[in-house]
Amino acid sequence: MATLTLRNIAKHFHGQTIIPGLDLTIHHGEFIALVGPSGCGKSTLLRMIAGLEGIDGGELILDGEVINDLSPQERNMAMVFQNYALYPHMTVAENLGFSLKMQGVAKIKIDQQVRQAADTLGLTPLLARKPAQLSGGQRQRVAMGRAILRHPRLFLFDEPLSNLDAKLRVELRTEIKALHQRLNTTMIYVTHDQIEAMTMADRIVVLREGHIEQVGTPLELFDRPANAFVASFIGSPSMNLFTGRLAKPGVVITDDGVALPVAQTPDHALGQRVLYGVRPQHFLLASAGDINAQVKVVEPTGSETQIVLSMGTQQVTTLFHQRVAAEPGTMLNVLPDARHAHLFDAESGARLN
Structure with a gap:
């Protein structure tokens, strides 16, 4: 078992508060992704869990035991x-077996476990090579294999794929997810790439300035973001946000005077300043009489067409799961799907519908 509880965890650097007091429970076998913009505290939090950074307040509890004062070795976590x-x-084989050697495991058992891990990660032909003779993806596989052979209570990943090219990132993303399913071990994964978080995690923790903005499954965060920050951070391309006023039930009038439909409008918000959110894929190609927007950029990918539009003074990104015949400078009639429109308070950013 490896259930980790963070109870009012705090961190300060040179009198500046980095993490003011954070609460989170990570259950055994979960794959948790910590995401947020640079400087939000996600890597610091991971290093506090690993024991590489001290904890200035609160308790870090692993399976009922407070581990604040345990050394990294005593925590039995692999990073x-x-x-x-x-x-x-x-060599690759020596790197993989190093932790076992330090534990005094017999050489024959080390060799056996190293070969099993190498076979799992496709490293068998590379066992005699040294890191300088490996590609970035192969080196990261060795690092993962070394972590596996420690048989840790938790796996901690600190942006492990950020140095790799796009194709390798996708491949290793799949391998890490498959590894989690095989091992059924608790994993905490820090990334600035919300696509990685969406495709890999059981739950995502969105951080901003040391605070948790929302915790939930990838689809919960995508479909019902708790606030405008989460709405704009989760999803690629990111959500379009319009500033306006809820003029009447079902209609938001933007500051540019564009009427936007929304299916759910709480009565208490009528007349209120709001942020109207709609994801790029939730625009519909419409007939004349709907919103007439000028095409700025067309990006066809084959199966999809991404089009950047000028709507009033605002630039809007749309994504259609079809090929759209559009040229820069021409006009296109579009309409947000009211069923997928989001409303947020213009000042606090809190969700209204």
Whole structure:
């Protein structure tokens, strides 16, 4: 079992509060992704869990035991870093088996476990090579294999794919997810890439300035973001947000005078300043009489067409799951799907519908 509870965890640097007091429970076997913009505290939080950073307040509880004062070795967690952290003078086999050797495991057992891990991660042909002879993806596989062989209570990943090219990131993303399913071990994964978080995690924790903005499954955060920050952070391309006023039930009038439909409008918000949110894929191609927008950029991908439009003074991104014949400078009639429109308070950003 490996259930981790963070109870009012705090961190300060040189008198500045980085994490003011954070509460979170991570259940055994969960894959949790910590996401947020640079400087939000996600890597600091991971290092506090690992024991690489001290905890200035609150309790870190692993399976009922407070572990604030335990060393990284005593916590029995394995961390996979962005820069691989391999021993350059050792072969792949030696890197994989190093932690077992330090534990005094017999050589025959080390060799057996190293070969099992290498076979799982496709490293068998590379066991005699040194890190300098490996590609970035191969080095990251070695780092993952070394973590597996420690048989840790938790796996911690600190942006492990950020140094890889796009194709390798997709491949290793799939491998890490498959690894989690095989091992059924608790994993905490820090990333600035919300696509990684959406495709891999059981739950996502969205952080901003050391605070948790929302915790939920990927689809919960995508379909019902708790506030405008989460709405704009989760989803790619990001959600379009319009400032306006809820003029009457079902209609928001933007500051540019554009009428936008929304299916659910709470009575208490009538007349209120709001942020109207709609995701790029929730625009419909419409007939004359609806919103007439000028085409700025067309980006066809084959199966989809992404079109950037000028709507009043605002630039809007739309995404259609079809090929759309549009040219820059021409006009296109579009309409947001009212069923998928989001309303947020213009000042606090809190969700209204």
